[in-house]
Amino acid sequence: MASSVAAESILFIGAVIAATGFAGVLTAVTAGLATDLRADAQAEADASRADITIINDPARVTTSPNLVLYVKNTGSLSLDPSAMVILVDGALATAVTVDVLQSTDDTRLAPGDTAIVVLSQGVATGDHRVRVVSGPGAADDFAWSG
Amino acid sequence: MGFAPVAAVAILLLGGLASLAAYTVAHDASQGELRRATQDAARRDAERTSTALTITSATYLNGPNRLTLLLTNTGSQVVETGDIDVVVDGVVRTSSIAYVRVGGSADAYWAPQETAEIRLDGITTKPARVAVVAHNGVTTYAGVA
Numbered sequence: 104m105a106s107s108v109a110a111e112s113i114l115f116i117g118a119v120i121a122a123t124g125f126a127g128v129l130t131a132v133t134a135g136l137a138t139d140l141r142a143d144a145q146a147e148a149d150a151s152r153a154d155i156t157i158i159n160d161p162a163r164v165t166t167s168p169n170l171v172l173y174v175k176n177t178g179s180l181s182l183d184p185s186a187m188v189i190l191v192d193g194a195l196a197t198a199v200t201v202d203v204l205q206s207t208d209d210t211r212l213a214p215g216d217t218a219i220v221v222l223s224q225g226v227a228t229g230d231h232r233v234r235v236v237s238g239p240g241a242a243d244d245f246a247w248s249g
Numbered sequence: 250m251g252f253a254p255v256a257a258v259a260i261l262l263l264g265g266l267a268s269l270a271a272y273t274v275a276h277d278a279s280q281g282e283l284r285r286a287t288q289d290a291a292r293r294d295a296e297r298t299s300t301a302l303t304i305t306s307a308t309y310l311n312g313p314n315r316l317t318l319l320l321t322n323t324g325s326q327v328v329e330t331g332d333i334d335v336v337v338d339g340v341v342r343t344s345s346i347a348y349v350r351v352g353g354s355a356d357a358y359w360a361p362q363e364t365a366e367i368r369l370d371g372i373t374t375k376p377a378r379v380a381v382v383a384h385n386g387v388t389t390y391a392g393v394a
Contacts, residue, residue, distance in 0.1 A: 133268035137275030140275050141279055145282060160390070217334050
């Protein structure tokens with residue numbers, strides 16, 4: 104009888120340990136999924152909230168010696184203008200200076216703010232297209248003939 | 250049947266319920282955030298579509314180096330005057346704005362059909378063309394008299 108009780112106790116402990124381990128793994132995996140779900144949803148929400156508009160006058164674009172772009176935050180999310188990716192006629196361009204108008208913080212482009220972006224290159228007379236991509240999916244295209 | 254399998258099933262059920270609860274909370278929160286962001290984007294798009302400005306006069310005075318713009322809000326949206334940009338001959342001159350007055354007052358909001366006056370100082374040469382950009386990117390252009 105004593106051995107029977109001992110055996111049942113061992114079985115019970117073993118079953119509890121196994122079940123607890125499995126439940127723990129299940130909970131941990133689900134928690135990881137939940138975290139990823141929140142992160143993905145937040146990224147998508149940020150992409151919906153972010154928006155920029157290039158407000159250059161297409162009839163008067165400063166193209167030499169450096170191309171100058173004016174980028175306005177027309178979304179509802181603050182952006183980092185120093186993280187902008189700029190394509191000029193499909194080629195990657197580099198910004199020399201980024202200056203947020205009427206602000207001392209050039210790393211934050213709040214909704215409604217405008218940044219002056221001076222590129223390291225100019226462009227020749229002719230037809231051109233620029234794409235600026237900033238932050239979580241905010242992008243705008245601008246084309247002109249000059 | 251011994252107590253061991255009962256205990257094991259009970260623990261597994263509890264673990265399953267806890268996981269389901271955690272996932273459901275995360276899913277609901279995510280869907281809510283996405284819904285709010287989508288509504289925000291739709292609101293901004295609708296606002297942009299119904300925003301329109303018209304420059305009724307653009308006058309330059311050589312002596313005081315002053316450019317004065319009179320505009321009418323011809324859309325159906327309120328325009329935030331604090332986020333207006335002015336582009337003069339292709340150069341952003343927002344920092345040269347001396348004031349934006351709506352109906353004679355420095356109001357933050359410019360209602361439909363109201364007239365606004367934008368004065369820019371420090372414009373040293375007479376410009377040919379000016380553009381006014383609203384807070385949502387809607388732009389209007391005019392030549393300077």
